[in-house]
Amino acid sequence: MAYLEPAPIKDKENPFESMMSRFHTAAQKLGLDDETYEVLKSPTKQVIVNLPITMDDGTKKVFEGYRVIHSDILGPSKGGVRFDPDVNLDEVKALAAWMTWKCAVVDIPYGGGKGGIKCSPWEMSVGELERLTRAYTQSMYEIFGPDRDIPAPDMGTGPREMAWMMDEYSKAHGRTVNAVVTGKPLVLGGSLGRVEATGRGVMVSTLVALEKLRINPAHATCAIQGFGNVGSNAALLLEERGLKILGISDHTGAYWNDQGIDIQEAIAYRAQNGNNLEGFKGGEMVTNEELLIAGVDVLVPAAKEDVITIQNADKIQAKLIVEGANGPTSFRADNIIHEKGVWVVPDILANAGGVTVSYFEWVQNRLGYKWTRERVNRRSDRIMKEAFERVYHTAQEYGVSMRIASYMVAISKVAETYKYRGGF
Numbered sequence: 001m002a003y004l005e006p007a008p009i010k011d012k013e014n015p016f017e018s019m020m021s022r023f024h025t026a027a028q029k030l031g032l033d034d035e036t037y038e039v040l041k042s043p044t045k046q047v048i049v050n051l052p053i054t055m056d057d058g059t060k061k062v063f064e065g066y067r068v069i070h071s072d073i074l075g076p077s078k079g080g081v082r083f084d085p086d087v088n089l090d091e092v093k094a095l096a097a098w099m100t101w102k103c104a105v106v107d108i109p110y111g112g113g114k115g116g117i118k119c120s121p122w123e124m125s126v127g128e129l130e131r132l133t134r135a136y137t138q139s140m141y142e143i144f145g146p147d148r149d150i151p152a153p154d155m156g157t158g159p160r161e162m163a164w165m166m167d168e169y170s171k172a173h174g175r176t177v178n179a180v181v182t183g184k185p186l187v188l189g190g191s192l193g194r195v196e197a198t199g200r201g202v203m204v205s206t207l208v209a210l211e212k213l214r215i216n217p218a219h220a221t222c223a224i225q226g227f228g229n230v231g232s233n234a235a236l237l238l239e240e241r242g243l244k245i246l247g248i249s250d251h252t253g254a255y256w257n258d259q260g261i262d263i264q265e266a267i268a269y270r271a272q273n274g275n276n277l278e279g280f281k282g283g284e285m286v287t288n289e290e291l292l293i294a295g296v297d298v299l300v301p302a303a304k305e306d307v308i309t310i311q312n313a314d315k316i317q318a319k320l321i322v323e324g325a326n327g328p329t330s331f332r333a334d335n336i337i338h339e340k341g342v343w344v345v346p347d348i349l350a351n352a353g354g355v356t357v358s359y360f361e362w363v364q365n366r367l368g369y370k371w372t373r374e375r376v377n378r379r380s381d382r383i384m385k386e387a388f389e390r391v392y393h394t395a396q397e398y399g400v401s402m403r404i405a406s407y408m409v410a411i412s413k414v415a416e417t418y419k420y421r422g423g424f
């Protein structure tokens with residue numbers, strides 16, 4: 001197998017390199033053939049667009065947008081769209097590949113894609129954001145489609161942006177096409193349970209992992225980095241299951257309370273405070289770095305990539321890391337964490353609840369029917385638990401980490417499908 005020589009490693013963290021390093025290790029363990037390795041290692045399509053937008057003051061500003069389709073072997077590509085000033089092609093390539101592996105781990109019939117626009121959404125007016133989202137959608141008419149590529153929310157986007165995308169795409173097609181995006185508002189065909197789905201999947205993964213570690217959730221403590229869609233919903237659901245959430249954070253800093261943060265109070269405060277926690281009095285202020293290395297049982301990174309690196313990995317005190325964010329641990333930190341005996345439920349497993357309920361939303365849109373919240377939650381919980389067990393058993397069988405096992409489960413599924421489809 002020609003690919004067995006690993007690529008040279010550069011100094012700076014790079015999410016695409018992190019993804020490739022794990023992919024490479026898992027492919028070796030599986031004895032993947034060269035042809036399939038070559039097909040799976042690179043994205044199928046990478047699109048970069050320039051979007052000139054009229055700002056509220058009448059000036060024009062040009063924004064760079066991306067959409068990367070990593071693979072459509074299992075089905076139409078699926079994945080969120082991120083609005084963030086740090087968005088770049090390598091990040092979107094990594095995020096798209098993680099979507100391929102994530103959909104395969106939970107066994108839903110999608111390939112992987114991801115998009116993003118380099119922008120600072122909190123500095124833009126609603127009108128500017130709407131014009132930007134609509135311009136991005138127009139530039140992607142040939143890419144998006146309910147049977148081709150289906151966007152969803154990610155950092156900096158939510159139901160509002162999905163509604164604009166659906167509307168713009170529908171106008172171009174002369175009919176309402178609600179299955180072209182997921183994570184929409186309920187009135188536009190969104191699914192009950194989608195908003196909290198990723199956080200709920202994090203909660204389910206945490207409880208299964210605690211059971212394997214024989215830690216009683218009612219006695220467990222937790223810190224959560226990031227208090228957006230994933231972090232706040234995970235915090236609320238974990239608190240409801242008895243865990244004491246000692247620390248939470250956003251970009252304004254981290255908030256710590258030895259008695260436990262009141263999560264309802266923190267959510268209400270954030271909503272009334274321009275969507276951030278600045279000035280929150282339910283805990284004393286510490287730094288994000290202190291939060292990550294705090295003495296808790298469970299750490300949930302739910303913000304962005306590469307926050308656990310070789311700089312801080314040896315200081316982590318948590319027994320369990322459940323990755324709500326995509327790519328929060330750099331590949332060079334993997335071994336340090338593993339050797340310390342910290343158990344990691346990796347991103348492509350732990351945060352797959354979101355895309356699972358996106359799949360349910362797409363199914364409901366195509367059926368023209370609505371499921372109850374109870375049905376959505378029951379089915380997504382079952383899928384998450386089954387995926388966890390598949391990965392756990394692979395980890396035991398091959399003597400590898402949960403992360404490498406999850407890549408092995410995913411790569412096997414995609415490679416087998418590729419073989420049956422007979423190449424492209």
Ligand SMILES: NC(=O)C1=CN([C@@H]2O[C@H](COP(=O)(O)OP(=O)(O)OC[C@H]3O[C@@H](n4cnc5c(N)ncnc54)[C@H](OP(=O)(O)O)[C@@H]3O)[C@@H](O)[C@H]2O)C=CC1
Pocket residue numbers: 153154155156157198225226227228229230231249250251252275276277288302303304305324325326327351352354355
């Ligand atoms: N939404 C979803 O369904 C899914 C999301 N994910 C992943 O989860 C992660 C979070 O996404 P999501 O919750 O949707 O995004 P949101 O935009 O809703 O929230 C992001 C949160 O991270 C915080 N944050 C950003 N930078 C930092 C930092 N340097 N230190 C501490 N906190 C920070 C933000 O703070 P502030 O608001 O102050 O900027 C905010 O609280 C991403 O990696 C995303 O790809 C994965 C699967 C599905």
Ligand SMILES: O=C(O)CCC(=O)C(=O)O
Pocket residue numbers: 078079080081102150151152153154182183326351352354355356358
């Ligand atoms: O809901 C989806 O389709 C994708 C969500 C997403 O972007 C992710 O899981 O990282």
